[in-house]
Amino acid sequence: MLPVVESIGQGIDREAKLFFEKHKPPTDLIFDDGAEMESNRHRIAMTVLIRSLEQGFAHRNDFFVGGNMFIYYSVKQVRNQDFRGPDFFAVLGVDGTTSRQGWVVxxxxGRYPDVIVELLSPSTAHEDKGKKKDIYEQVFKTPDYFVFDPFEPNSLQGWRLDASLRYQPLVPNERGWLWCETLGFWLGTWEGIVDRETATWARFFDESGNLVLLPEEAAQQQAETAQQQVEAAQKQVETAQQQVETAQQQAEKERQRGDRLAARLRELGDDPNTFNQ
Known part of the structure; x- marks a missing residue:
């Protein structure tokens, strides 16, 4: 199914590029409206997704990941200012080293986001699962779309474009995770502390089910691994020292035994040196 979606998406990108070359869009764009996220937990949830994907793709530079930033995709949208941008999105196959204030199609x-995650709240859930979902399906043709409320652990939902470019619900696995074909990761929930806040967070997991770590988690894991290696090396040194001490003790016992035997021979009037000839 994926190759069909990707080939259609590439065709859409080419069509969008040709359209914008013919119809020159505005250049005086606004990239900051001063609007804040719904809550501190929403902010953390967004940065968790961004930073973990950057860590998971640390070996790559052909992707861009952003959050709570404007996406400009049409002249009408710019004029009406009726749509800002998703809480999290990723675009693959682009120059990831380019600095961007927003995503300007x-x-x-003509590239649109390949993956989008919206963080729901009571004030946005209707639009995120309605109007925005329609835009992502019908305009962006974004292959993978997910929604999650950071205050509702069981709220994770996802959709993927089918061959007819219509969203079909993703079926969760036994853990309740949803497979993101585009990224090659599961999107699931993980309970723990991030930035001093305990909650159930939306997190990425690799194909084997391992948590895709945040940079600080990866650094801590590396430090723990290094510490374990140091401790293992210390144990090897201690074991070697114990073996040397054991050998020395054994040699000392043999020497003392020899001395006692020699003393006994002398008591019997024998010269112990004659036994060594």
Whole structure:
């Protein structure tokens, strides 16, 4: 199914590029409206997704990941200012080293996000699962779309475009995780502390079910691994020292035994040196 979606998506990108080349869009764009996220937990949830994907793709530079930033995709949208951007999105196959204030489709060769996650709240859930979902399906043609409320652990939902470019619900696995074909990761929930806040977070997991770590988690894991290696080396040194001490003790016992035997021979009038000839 994926190759069909990707080939159609690439065709859409080419069509969008040609359209924007013909219809020159505005250049005086706004990238900050001063609006804040719903809550501190929403902010943390967004950065968790961004930073973990950056860590998971640390060996790559052909992707861009952003959050709570404007996506400009049409002249009408710019004029009406009726749509800002998703809480999290990722675009693959682009120059990840380029600095961007927002995602401007006509400056990106007609590329739209490949993966989008919206963080629900009571005030946004209706739009995120309604109007925005329609835009992501019908305009963006974003292959994978997910929603999650950071205050509702069982709220994770996801959809994927089928061959007819219509969203079909993703079926969770036995853990309740949803497979993101585009990223090659599971999106699931993980309970723990992030930035001093305990909650159930939306997190990425690799194909084997391992948590995709945040940079600080990866650094801590590396430090723990290094410490374990140091401790293992110390144990090896201690074991070697114990073996040397054991050998020395054994040699000392043999020497003392020899001395006692020699003393006994002398008591019997024998010269112990004659036994060594």
């Amino acid at each position: 006509w400056d990106e060769n």
